[in-house]
Amino acid sequence: MSWMPVLALAGLITFATRLSFIALLGHARMPPLLARALRLVPPAVLSAIILPELVLRGGALDLSPRNPRLGAGLLAAAVALATRSVLLTIAIGLVALWGLQALLG
Amino acid sequence: MLPILVGVVPFGMIYGLSAVGAGLPALAAQAMSSVVFAGSAQFIAAQLIHDAAPAAAVLATIFLVNLRHALYSASVAPYVKDLGGGWKGILAYLLTDEAFAVAISRYQRDAEAVEPSPHRHWYFLGAGLALWTSWQLSTAVGIFFGAAVPRGWSLDFALPLTFIALVLPSLRSRAGGAAAVSAGVVAVLAAGLPYKLGLMLAAAAGIAAGLIAGKEDA
Numbered sequence: 001m002s003w004m005p006v007l008a009l010a011g012l013i014t015f016a017t018r019l020s021f022i023a024l025l026g027h028a029r030m031p032p033l034l035a036r037a038l039r040l041v042p043p044a045v046l047s048a049i050i051l052p053e054l055v056l057r058g059g060a061l062d063l064s065p066r067n068p069r070l071g072a073g074l075l076a077a078a079v080a081l082a083t084r085s086v087l088l089t090i091a092i093g094l095v096a097l098w099g100l101q102a103l104l105g
Numbered sequence: 106m107l108p109i110l111v112g113v114v115p116f117g118m119i120y121g122l123s124a125v126g127a128g129l130p131a132l133a134a135q136a137m138s139s140v141v142f143a144g145s146a147q148f149i150a151a152q153l154i155h156d157a158a159p160a161a162a163v164l165a166t167i168f169l170v171n172l173r174h175a176l177y178s179a180s181v182a183p184y185v186k187d188l189g190g191g192w193k194g195i196l197a198y199l200l201t202d203e204a205f206a207v208a209i210s211r212y213q214r215d216a217e218a219v220e221p222s223p224h225r226h227w228y229f230l231g232a233g234l235a236l237w238t239s240w241q242l243s244t245a246v247g248i249f250f251g252a253a254v255p256r257g258w259s260l261d262f263a264l265p266l267t268f269i270a271l272v273l274p275s276l277r278s279r280a281g282g283a284a285a286v287s288a289g290v291v292a293v294l295a296a297g298l299p300y301k302l303g304l305m306l307a308a309a310a311g312i313a314a315g316l317i318a319g320k321e322d323a
Contacts, residue, residue, distance in 0.1 A: 003133045006160045010150065010167045011140030017171050019197035021178035025186045030179045036280070036319065037312050038173040042145060043275040044288035044311025045170055046268040048304050049152055051289035052296045053265040059297065069262065073269060080270045087115055089270040090263050097262050 068100035109203050113144075113236060114243045119267060120147055121247020126260025127155035131248045138244040142237065143201060145271065146170045152264045153301065162301035169308060177205040181229075184212045188226060196226070199233025207232040280319025287314035 021028055054073040055061055065071065076093030083089070117138070124134035129151055137147050146167045153163045177200050185196060200208075208229040215221045254260050275281035288311025295303030 003129070003154060003160075004136065006163060007133060007137050007140050010137075010146075010164055011142075013164065013168050014141050014143055014146065014171045014174070015198055017168070018174045018178050018200040019194065020175050021182040022185055022193050022197050022200075024182065028179070028182075030176060033316070035176055037316060038176055040280060040284040040312045040315035040319075041169055041173060041308065043272050043281045043285040044308045044315065045149060045166065045304070046145070046272040047285035047289040048292035048307035048311065049149065050265050050268045050272065052292050052303075055293055056296055061293070069265075072262070073265065076266050076269050077273060080273045084270075084274065086119070086267060086270040090119065090266045093266040093269070094259070094262060097259055101259070 066104055068097055068104055071100050072097035109207060110235060110239050113203060113239050116144055117240045117243025118247035118250075119263060120144070120151070121244040121249075122251040122254070123148070123247075123260060123263035123267065124151040125248050125251030126254060126258075127151045127264060128261070129154055131252060134248050135241075135244055138240055141167065142198070142240065143167075143171050143174070144240075145202075148264060148267055152268075153304075155261055155264070156301075158301045162304070166301075166304060169305075174200060174205075177202075177209075180209055181205070181212065184216075185226065185229075192226065192230075196229055196233065199230070199237060201233075201236060203236050204229070204233040278319070280315040283318030284311040284315030287311045 021030070050073070054070045055063060055067070057067055057069075063070065072093050075096045076089050079085075079092045080089040120138070121134060124137070124147070125131060129137075134151070137150065141147055141150070149170055150163055150167055153166060178197065181196070181200070185193060188196075211225055211228050215225050251260065272285055276285055288307040291310040292303055292307035295306050297303070298306070
């Protein structure tokens with residue numbers, strides 16, 4: 001299927017979100033609880049994507065050392081913690097995945 | 106301003122590279138950069154399209170992830186309220202995380218001055234356009250290289266790796282940590298649900314847990 005109409009709609013939604021309070025002429029204020037909730041969206045959504053990607057293989061839980069994505073992901077997390085570098089995290093994570101895939105066949 | 110631009114360029118390249126690696130057509134990957142123009146939402150949308158998620162799930166997730174831009178909108182609204190509709194539209198389109206950080210610090214610095222500079226909106230516009238141009242060009246470079254990489258290199262894995270690098274700093278706060286851990290666990294448990302409903306459920310659980318855990322900090 002073509003993703004173009006979906007992307008156009010996504011662009012409109014994003015634009016409307018950014019315009020929302022600007023268009024309200026600064027009259028409206030955001031409730032503090034909502035503001036706190038919105039700041040939690042990125043860590044919640046990112047983590048909800050990462051964890052299944054690392055621990056599920058073909059829909060089943062696989063926490064064994066034979067799961068290459070789990071090993072590579074854990075190493076990448078350690079690199080991210082130690083260096084705070086996005087580029088290093090990706091580079092070392094990818095190399096670890098290739099190495100583990102080659103090792104585990 | 107310059108350090109932010111330097112930070113945006115590799116991100117745009119990683120986005121282009123991994124979006125193509127995740128199976129997006131080059132044109133769709135580039136179009137997303139100009140139409141949606143929101144870093145983390147674009148990475149997440151690429152991952153969902155890679156997972157063959159339904160269109161409604163992709164839209165709902167982009168909406169949810171970009172909702173925090175309403176916060177930025179609320180913060181800059183008092184400063185831009187006297188501008189015309191065209192200005193407001195363009196500034197809203199350019200209101201990314203990075204543009205917001207640059208613009209709001211300028212506005213706040215300006216608010217302390219006796220007479221606000223008449224050029225402050227141009228500063229916002231200039232920063233936004235510089236970020237926009239860097240994002241488009243770096244996306245294109247990433248797509249160019251991504252198209253040359255063979256499938257067997259598992260380049261789609263660059264997406265979750267990027268997310269790992271993005272999420273770890275937020276784990277330092279109690280609220281962020283509780284949100285990430287709860288959302289991750291619920292996402293694994295609910296992975297079998299159709300239409301990516303598990304992702305929405307996980308996000309809701311994470312936000313609720315984060316709000317409860319962060320009560321004292323607020």
